[in-house]
Amino acid sequence: MSQVKPLRSSFSGPLVGTVQVPGDKSISHRSLMLGAIAVGETVIHGLLEGEDVLHTAAAMRLLGAQADRDSDGVWRVRGVGLGALQEPAQVLDMGNSGTAARLLMGLVAAHPITCVFTGDASLNKRPMARVTKPLEQMGARFVGRSGGRLPLTVVGSDQLVPITYRLPVASAQVKSAILLAGLNTPGTTTVIEAEPTRDHTETMLRHFGATVTTERQEDGALAVTVTGQPELTGRSIHVPADPSSAAFPLVAALLRPGSEIVLKDVGMNPRRTGLYDTLIEMGADITFENQRDEAGEPVADLRVKHSRLRGVVVPADRAPSMIDEYPVLAAAAACAEGTTVMLGLKELRVKESDRLAMVADGLAACGVSREVGADDSLTVHGTGEPPKGGALIATAMDHRIAMSFLVLGTASAEPIQVDDGAFIETSFPGFVELMNGLGAKISEA
Numbered sequence: 001m002s003q004v005k006p007l008r009s010s011f012s013g014p015l016v017g018t019v020q021v022p023g024d025k026s027i028s029h030r031s032l033m034l035g036a037i038a039v040g041e042t043v044i045h046g047l048l049e050g051e052d053v054l055h056t057a058a059a060m061r062l063l064g065a066q067a068d069r070d071s072d073g074v075w076r077v078r079g080v081g082l083g084a085l086q087e088p089a090q091v092l093d094m095g096n097s098g099t100a101a102r103l104l105m106g107l108v109a110a111h112p113i114t115c116v117f118t119g120d121a122s123l124n125k126r127p128m129a130r131v132t133k134p135l136e137q138m139g140a141r142f143v144g145r146s147g148g149r150l151p152l153t154v155v156g157s158d159q160l161v162p163i164t165y166r167l168p169v170a171s172a173q174v175k176s177a178i179l180l181a182g183l184n185t186p187g188t189t190t191v192i193e194a195e196p197t198r199d200h201t202e203t204m205l206r207h208f209g210a211t212v213t214t215e216r217q218e219d220g221a222l223a224v225t226v227t228g229q230p231e232l233t234g235r236s237i238h239v240p241a242d243p244s245s246a247a248f249p250l251v252a253a254l255l256r257p258g259s260e261i262v263l264k265d266v267g268m269n270p271r272r273t274g275l276y277d278t279l280i281e282m283g284a285d286i287t288f289e290n291q292r293d294e295a296g297e298p299v300a301d302l303r304v305k306h307s308r309l310r311g312v313v314v315p316a317d318r319a320p321s322m323i324d325e326y327p328v329l330a331a332a333a334a335c336a337e338g339t340t341v342m343l344g345l346k347e348l349r350v351k352e353s354d355r356l357a358m359v360a361d362g363l364a365a366c367g368v369s370r371e372v373g374a375d376d377s378l379t380v381h382g383t384g385e386p387p388k389g390g391a392l393i394a395t396a397m398d399h400r401i402a403m404s405f406l407v408l409g410t411a412s413a414e415p416i417q418v419d420d421g422a423f424i425e426t427s428f429p430g431f432v433e434l435m436n437g438l439g440a441k442i443s444e445a
């Protein structure tokens with residue numbers, strides 16, 4: 001990670017214009033990983049060139065694949081074939097990225113190689129037992145720090161046994177790690193999820209030629225099954241713009257009077273769109289234009305106009321479809337009229353930072369009344385008027401905390417400063433330029 005980069009965001013005029021935010025982070029990681037284990041070439045258009053994804057690209061190279069960027073920005077991955085990943089000669093450094101670490105641990109667990117994983121100070125605090133436990137049940141071995149944190153060593157095997165595993169937490173990363181381990185395991189591996197989480201792994205596995213089925217259980221849970229040892233063939237992939245990144249200019253445009261923006265080619269996977277449902281319930285004027293499909297993923301252009309927002313209750317079962325969007329929703333709630341209650345936020349405590357605590361502390365510093373419930377809920381009391389702002393926000397190596405408070409700064413009476421915007425590079429390179437191009441006032445502090 002580069003140098004510390006304090007940023008300041010000031011009360012802005014209307015946001016106006018048409019922009020495309022960078023490619024979807026989840027889909028970008030998966031396209032590099034599946035490309036690396038397919039036979040032949042995978043051509044990726046619109047790959048997110050954020051630091052998280054670049055860590056995945058570097059890891060896939062250390063595991064034996066080729067992954068290169070053409071001068072025109074297209075990425076080409078030459079895969080080694082399923083089961084043929086090589087033992088890396090160096091530690092796999094996953095930087096700030098939980099997705100990269102957890103998915104790759106699943107993938108290498110089913111190869112007869114030993115890999116050491118590490119990350120930055122934020123990633124090395126995050127729980128990994130959620131993936132090592134099911135992978136151990138399959139027969140992989142892990143040696144690491146107590147408490148299941150990185151750095152840790154994966155001793156993989158091509159003799160894993162398939163399992164049926166019920167997810168104890170709603171996590172697409174855990175689901176994906178198990179499915180990716182199941183890929184090079186004979187027989188069928190099944191993950192049962194009580195709450196639907198993002199299904200990009202399933203969609204992309206099918207795109208590369210694997211068989212993945214889903215079956216509704218009697219209790220309403222979904223069983224996702226991958227058939228092991230398929231032939232995977234290199235594919236062409238068009239990565240949609242990331243809905244989690246689109247959320248930042250979208251909320252800023254809703255908050256500033258006179259705004260009208262268009263966000264091009266945004267992913268509309270229904271397991272990612274909980275923020276739109278919530279904002280529309282709050283009174284947001286968002287229209288979905290030019291709806292279409294790209295490699296199994298729905299995509300649309302979003303037209304967003306300034307709107308007067310009202311507080312709502314966001315049910316806990318919506319959390320998986322907007323898990324990364326709560327910090328910016330909290331910024332919207334701080335400017336809305338009335339109380340917004342967000343339920344079921346326990347998972348926010350184990351992201352790049354404890355997002356529930358960081359958001360609550362940051363809102364209080366900006367003069368916004370809020371409570372954190374013992375049930376891991378967040379209640380935000382908006383007045384319909386601009387919050388006071390005028391605070392320095394701690395971001396704790398968390399890109400989404402930084403971007404969310406910069407969005408709040410565009411609508412606050414006094415400027416909001418974030419202590420470090422450098423981590424924005426993990427998911428949204430060009431964030432400041434894109435926001436300022438629309439009319440925001442964000443500068444180095």
Ligand SMILES: O=C(O)C1=C[C@@H](OP(=O)(O)O)[C@@H](O)[C@H](O)C1
Pocket residue numbers: 025026027098099170171172173174176198323324347
């Ligand atoms: O699978 C993925 O690409 C992701 C899943 C989510 O994490 P969890 O699976 O931990 O909920 C999300 O927060 C993360 O940004 C990306």
Ligand SMILES: C=C(OP(=O)(O)O)C(=O)O
Pocket residue numbers: 096097098099100324351352400427
């Ligand atoms: C939680 C996130 O990512 P990851 O888990 O991949 O670090 C995120 O991008 O908000």
